[in-house]
Amino acid sequence: MKNQSVTNNLDWISIAIYITLVILGWLNIYSSSLSSIAEETSIFDFTQIYGKQFMFILLSIPLIFIVLSVDGKFYEKFSSVIYVIGLFSLAGLFVFGKTIKGQANWYSFGSFG
Incomplete structure (x- = not known):
């Protein structure tokens, strides 16, 4: 049996839908937690809920690759x-x-x- 790479076996449509949902979910959290337009905000402000969610999204990326690479x-x-x-x-x-x-x-x- 031929050795196939992991990228050939991935369902790229499902991955694209997942990434889209994660981005839209994070944008909803970010936009709902802003209190004022005049206030300066950073997406890396980990004291806010959107910063914590962004951190968890970044930390989950290696886990996603591990789960997808397992047969x-x-x-x-x-x-x-x-x-x-x-x-x-x-x-x-x-x-x-x-x-x-x-x-x-x-x-x-x-x-x-």
Whole structure:
């Protein structure tokens, strides 16, 4: 069997739709958090919600390439293990979840939550 590169196996239409949705979502967050037109803002202001979202978008890019570079047969082979891990993660929220406004929906990892 011939060795094919990863870029030949990618669904470029889905990737383009994903990138478009991420950009539009970030622009919505950015535009809704601006308080005044006269105010100077920077997209790299990490004290604002749009700056934090921009940072998470940039940090997710390497993760996207790792997930896309893994062969699909890996996910087929370990789908049941991934499913069980997901179930335990959800069940663990009842014990280890951080309660915010009466709901335990998030894990807290230090200052990251």
